[in-house]
Amino acid sequence: IQQPVALETFIVRFGLDSTAPPTLPSETPSTIAQFRKASPYKPHNKRFFSIQHSIVKILSPICSWLLSSLTTMARLALMLAFLAVSLNHALLTVSRPAGIKETKSLARRYSGKGTWFIPDTGACGDTNSKSDYIVAMNYAQYNNGSPCHKVVVIKNKANNKVVKAKVTDECPGCPYGSLDLSPAAFKALGNLDTGVLPISWDWA
Incomplete structure (x- = not known):
């Protein structure tokens, strides 16, 4: 059987005494400590950070390789496009004026x-x-x-x-x-x- 609590103790425990600062049970140090101990999401969980570090360590070189491959492919595509444009321009510059000149010459004679x-x-x-x-x-x-x-x-x-x-x-x-x-x-x-x-x- 639970023992009766003295009125003074009840007043002090639940902050009803004007002379003592109010303290809620949920904010007491012992309650916070119990919550941290029972919570599965510990902010300083060594095992969690160890797994995270391993994943980052594995994925980092893979991501770097992918970025490097994409960069190389992009450069190759740009080079091929530039060569195609340059070749087309060269053909137009070399062949077209000659054809135009020949047409004019034939038309004027x-x-x-x-x-x-x-x-x-x-x-x-x-x-x-x-x-x-x-x-x-x-x-x-x-x-x-x-x-x-x-x-x-x-x-x-x-x-x-x-x-x-x-x-x-x-x-x-x-x-x-x-x-x-x-x-x-x-x-x-x-x-x-x-x-x-x-x-x-x-x-x-």
Whole structure:
């Protein structure tokens, strides 16, 4: 049978005495010590920290290796991408300009017949002589005088001789691609007695 507790003891134990500081049973040192002893989550559990250290020790090199492998693969991928872009740029730089230049060259070259005439005051307003290196442009390409005073490079396709001459006149009877040359320009390509030469030409 539990013994009766004296009133003074009850008052002091449960903090009802105004002269003594109140202390709850759950906050007493003995109670806290018992809780720590009974709790499975001990803050200083040596076995727990030993296991944790072992796990970290095992996983650390694995994580380092994975990061290193990923870094190496990423660098390799970047290098391959850079090489692909550089190779593509080099191919475009080397091949494209050559193709464009060849296309323009083919588009600018014309072929026709080369004849000769005695120069006088031409359609471009110039007065020339036999000794001047000038040509009369065919009607289709004269285009109301747009090529006046421009220089053409004429080649005799029979002997590959070349001469430069300035456009100063129009040849209404010449077909497209053909030129009428001064005697001096014609003789630079062939004999006047020939009368007609197979020519090709483009703008200088």
